[in-house]
Amino acid sequence: MNGEVKKTPLYALHLAAGAKMVDFAGWMMPIQYRGILEEHRAVREQAGLFDVSHMGEIRISGPGSMELVQRLITNDACSLPHGRVLYSPMCQPDGGLVDDLLVYRMGELDFLLVVNAANKDKDLAWIRSHGGAVLIEDQSDTTAQLAIQGPLAATILQRLTPVDLTPIRYYSYVHGRVSGEDCLISRTGYTGEDGFEIYLSPEAAPRLWERLLTAGTAEGLQPVGLGARDTLRFEAALPLYGQELSEGTTPLEAGLDKFIAWHKEDFIGRAALLAQREAGLTRKLVGLAMVDRGIPRPGYPVRCENREIGFITSGTFAPTLGQNLAMAYVEKAYAGVDQGVEVVIRDKGHKARVVPRPFYKRGQ
Amino acid sequence: MHIPQELKYSREHEWVQVNGNTCRVGITDYAQQSLGDVVFVELPEIGRVLERGEAFGVVESVKAASDCYSPLAGTVTAVNQELLDTPQLINEDPYGRGWIMEVEIANPDQLEGLLTAVQYEELVREGGA
Numbered sequence: 001m002n003g004e005v006k007k008t009p010l011y012a013l014h015l016a017a018g019a020k021m022v023d024f025a026g027w028m029m030p031i032q033y034r035g036i037l038e039e040h041r042a043v044r045e046q047a048g049l050f051d052v053s054h055m056g057e058i059r060i061s062g063p064g065s066m067e068l069v070q071r072l073i074t075n076d077a078c079s080l081p082h083g084r085v086l087y088s089p090m091c092q093p094d095g096g097l098v099d100d101l102l103v104y105r106m107g108e109l110d111f112l113l114v115v116n117a118a119n120k121d122k123d124l125a126w127i128r129s130h131g132g133a134v135l136i137e138d139q140s141d142t143t144a145q146l147a148i149q150g151p152l153a154a155t156i157l158q159r160l161t162p163v164d165l166t167p168i169r170y171y172s173y174v175h176g177r178v179s180g181e182d183c184l185i186s187r188t189g190y191t192g193e194d195g196f197e198i199y200l201s202p203e204a205a206p207r208l209w210e211r212l213l214t215a216g217t218a219e220g221l222q223p224v225g226l227g228a229r230d231t232l233r234f235e236a237a238l239p240l241y242g243q244e245l246s247e248g249t250t251p252l253e254a255g256l257d258k259f260i261a262w263h264k265e266d267f268i269g270r271a272a273l274l275a276q277r278e279a280g281l282t283r284k285l286v287g288l289a290m291v292d293r294g295i296p297r298p299g300y301p302v303r304c305e306n307r308e309i310g311f312i313t314s315g316t317f318a319p320t321l322g323q324n325l326a327m328a329y330v331e332k333a334y335a336g337v338d339q340g341v342e343v344v345i346r347d348k349g350h351k352a353r354v355v356p357r358p359f360y361k362r363g364q
Numbered sequence: 365m366h367i368p369q370e371l372k373y374s375r376e377h378e379w380v381q382v383n384g385n386t387c388r389v390g391i392t393d394y395a396q397q398s399l400g401d402v403v404f405v406e407l408p409e410i411g412r413v414l415e416r417g418e419a420f421g422v423v424e425s426v427k428a429a430s431d432c433y434s435p436l437a438g439t440v441t442a443v444n445q446e447l448l449d450t451p452q453l454i455n456e457d458p459y460g461r462g463w464i465m466e467v468e469i470a471n472p473d474q475l476e477g478l479l480t481a482v483q484y485e486e487l488v489r490e491g492g493a
Contacts, residue, residue, distance in 0.1 A: 020400075036426040037401040227400070227427055293448070295404050295424050316426060317403035324404070346406075346422070 008053035009144050009202040010209055017223055025118035027054040030225040039228035040319040043191050047150030048224035049212055052197070053205065056120030057139040058127060061110040064134040069111050071268060072127060073103065074251060076261035080105045085171045085188055088259050090123070091269030095250040095276060099123050100241055102188065104173060112139075116241045130268070144205035148212060148221070149195030149232075151362075156216035157196055160208075161185070165196075179211045190229065192236025192360055235318050237287060237327065237358035243298055243313045244285055244327055252276055253329065254285050255357075283310065284335040287359060288326040288343065291351035296326035301344040302352075309334050312343065318359055325359050326352070365488065366393040368459055372475065373484035374435035379459060380478055382469075386441060390463040391423060391432060391454060394488050399425040402454040407443040408465055414438060416474055421464060423454060436474045438467035 006027045014021060019030035030051065032039060042048045060069055069077045075088035086103040099119040104112040115123045124138055148157055154165050163176035163185060173186035181204040189195040200208060213221060230240070239245050239254055251260055252273060260273060290296060296315030301308050315326030326343065334341060337356055342349035367373075372380040377395035381388040396402065404424040414420050414434040421432045443465045447453060454462040469475070479487065 031427070032400060035401050037403075231426060293404070294406075295429065297429060317424075319426075 006054070008051055009205040010051045010053065013206055013209060014051065014223075019223070019225060022226070024226055025054060025116070027117060029054060030223070032225040032227045033223045036225070036227035036231060037319050039222055039224040040231050042220060042222040043150045043193055043224055043228065043232055044320050045151070046220035046222075047148060047152040047156055047195075047216055048191075048222055048228070049209065049216070050147040050149065050224050050229060051145075051209070052147050052229075053144040053202070054117035055140075055145055056115040056117055056123065057143040057199070058113040058115060058120075058124060059106075059111070059137040059139050060113065060127070060131075060134060061107070061137075062135045063109065064132065065109045065111055068127075068131055068134045069103065069113075070264060071266065072130060073101070074260040074267055074269065074273070075103075076264050077103050077105065077111065078264075082107060083172055083174065085173055085186060087171075089245075089251040089256055090126075091251065091267075091273070092247060093268055093272060095252070095269045095272035096247040097241070097245045097249060097251065097254075098126050098247070100239065100245055100256075104184075104186070114145075118242060142202065143199055144202045145197060145199050146205065146209060146212070147189055147191075147195060147197045148216075149189045149191040149193050149224075150221075151194060152216070152219040152221070153193070153195040156212065156219055156221055157185075157198075159215045160211060170194075179208055181208050183208075190238055191232040192238070192358065193232075193362055230314075231316055231319055234314050234316055234325075234327070235320055235358070235360035237360075239285070239327075240314065249329070250276060253281055253283055281332050283329045284332050285313070285357075286328055286330055286335050287355045287357040288312075288315075288328050288341065288352045289355045290324040290326075290343065291340075291353055293324075294343070294345045294350040295324050296328075296343045296345065296350075296352070302328050302330055303342045303344060303349060304330075304334050304340070309341065315343075320360055323359075325355075327357070330354075365397065366459070367481045367485050367488075369481045371459065371481065372435075372478035373481065373487075374433065374478060375487060376433045376435070378432060378435045380435050380475075381463075382475065385472070386466055386468050387436065387438075388463050388466050389435060390458055392484070393458050396455050396458045396462070399423060399428075399430060401426050402451045405447040405451045405454065405464070407445075407447065408440045410440050410443060412440045414440065414467065416477075423451075423464075432464065434467070435478060436467060437470040439470070440465050441468050442466040
């Protein structure tokens with residue numbers, strides 16, 4: 001990795017749109033255009049367009065690719081049909097998380113792993129260290145990614161593509177043309193809404209970005225920055241690596257049990273995770289709603305009975321719900337819904353209580 | 365960006381409106397734009413005695429919490445309770461309904477240390493503080 005801050009193919013368009021840019025995981029990314037609250041609302045009520053070209057794409061293919069992928073991830077890619085997408089944790093031998101990622105089954109022996117930008121170099125080194133002679137390619141620099149998310153995303157995208165989007169189910173994808181550009185169209189996202197993630201060449205990305213914005217003008221489609229991406233994923237209680245997930249936390253603690261395929265023969269971290277499951281968890285990821293005034297922020301301590309019992313991983317004013325909410329790791333004894341706790345904000349305890357996750361579910 | 369001529373300013377992006385021996389304090393248009401959507405404000409208690417430069421409150425946007433620093437020494441005589449339920453007034457009307465507190469000025473000489481509108485505009489143009 002060089003020390004330079006990277007730019008996505010849409011960098012110039014973000015500047016022209018007046019976006020506020022920040023360095024995120026070594027990339028200059030738009031944090032907001034018109035404002036986080038307005039962009040958040042657009043995605044919940046109409047649609048939003050995201051530049052997520054910073055995400056990493058790692059291709060694993062050919063002989064040995066199936067065995068390698070199966071060994072690396074906790075979920076089961078063997079039963080994954082061509083055209084489907086899988087979410088999975090990727091663990092260390094001790095069960096700590098290397099990353100969380102998406103696996104696209106591109107062919108019988110062909111897998112595309114989409115990983116967090118901040119972890120891409122680490123993931124690539126990790127995968128190669130287990131890869132032996134398997135073909136492992138970093139396709140991050142030749143892949144751009146746009147996401148169109150929101151209740152009107154399908155309507156807008158349909159206008160630009162001959163591909164019938166209706167039969168594409170959640171966590172499925174097809175190859176097809178959008179506005180004349182070759183794309184992988186995936187019905188996935190990180191907002192809690194219906195929508196698509198579109199992979200295409202960096203050269204084509206700016207053209208498609210502009211055409212999508214034009215096509216969605218009447219519906220109120222807006223460009224959306226990382227600020228609202230974070231509040232949207234937070235309300236949907238989708239974990240974020242670096243906050244809920246880290247090398248020091250396991251998928252069991254993070255509540256990702258259903259993405260662990262225990263029936264698989266073996267995978268890295270299996271023994272440690274099995275032992276943790278049998279011994280019982282000491283802490284769990286929970287949702288918190290503030291009772292007192294105040295916004296819980298990452299790192300703030302959580303207390304109960306005059307003792308520190310955990311810490312906040314993500315917290316913010318949740319725009320759709322109008323509440324101050326958080327996710328936090330707390331000792332298991334305090335993880336039950338309605339448990340009263342205190343969040344320490346600027347050295348002062350503020351009442352909060354444990355609430356179910358997700359905070360927001362579409363259509364409710 | 366709006367910088368009213370009649371106000372005084374601090375380097376920490378607070379404005380001061382002097383009214384006899386008291387003053388009204390808020391954060392500037394530049395500050396609210398930098399913060400983005402304000403979603404929470406923590407106000408000082410009435411009667412609290414502040415040093416110049418002391419943190420007196422917190423303005424929180426979606427992304428972050430920012431301290432506010434008292435531009436003058438004095439005693440808090442009023443706070444804007446409206447901000448508790450409508451913190452976005454700081455974005456919508458930073459010099460008007462978005463005011464934060466009123467202070468009885470302890471030492472009028474400290475007014476000399478504040479910036480004029482012209483000086484504050486220069487500070488902002490040079491890239492903040």
